[in-house]
Amino acid sequence: MKIQLEKFKLSDFDLYYSLVQDDDVMRYVSGKGLSKEAARAKYHLILIINANDEDLGYFKVYNEEKRFIGDCKLTRYREDPPLLEIGYILKKEHWNNGYGTSICRELLALAGRIAPEHDVIGIIDPGNVASKKLLEKFGFRSFFVGIEDGMATEKLILRKSMSFYCY
DSSP: OOOEEEEOOGGGHHHHHHHHTOHHHHTTTTSSOOOHHHHHHHHHHHHHHHHHOSSOEEEEEEOTTSOEEEEEEEEEOTTSTTSEEEEEEEOGGGTTSSHHHHHHHHHHHHHHHHOTTSOEEEEEOTTOHHHHHHHHHTTOEEEEEEEETTEEEEEEEEOOOGGGOOO
């Protein structure tokens, strides 16, 4: 499945909002779709992150027909900046079509080029079985399940540095 990633820019708010206003799409992210005001606040932060790092940030995802199908991110993990964080959201009509696999592959390749020695974390809702399976397919392993910021959270990590392995 061929996809194209492009960093979000100021003029892309309407695309972003078309994605994050949907309750089903945002169920495992924020619990429900974002209001226009909440989306604008989040988008402002996305643009700041994108401006601060040439390689990392939030990206629009286009399919092979050049249609906007969702977004994804490869950012520094706010709790531990040497870690990279991966994430993605797809429009409902593109679920279960292999795009998640393509996005993960692209983001992990980008992470490998930018910081090959850095571990990568994925943060999901524990009820999001599809996302957990996808991350596990790429070698991520769960290391935390609990409540964080008032939401059910599971964290999975892809270890690049051997010093953390305890098998």
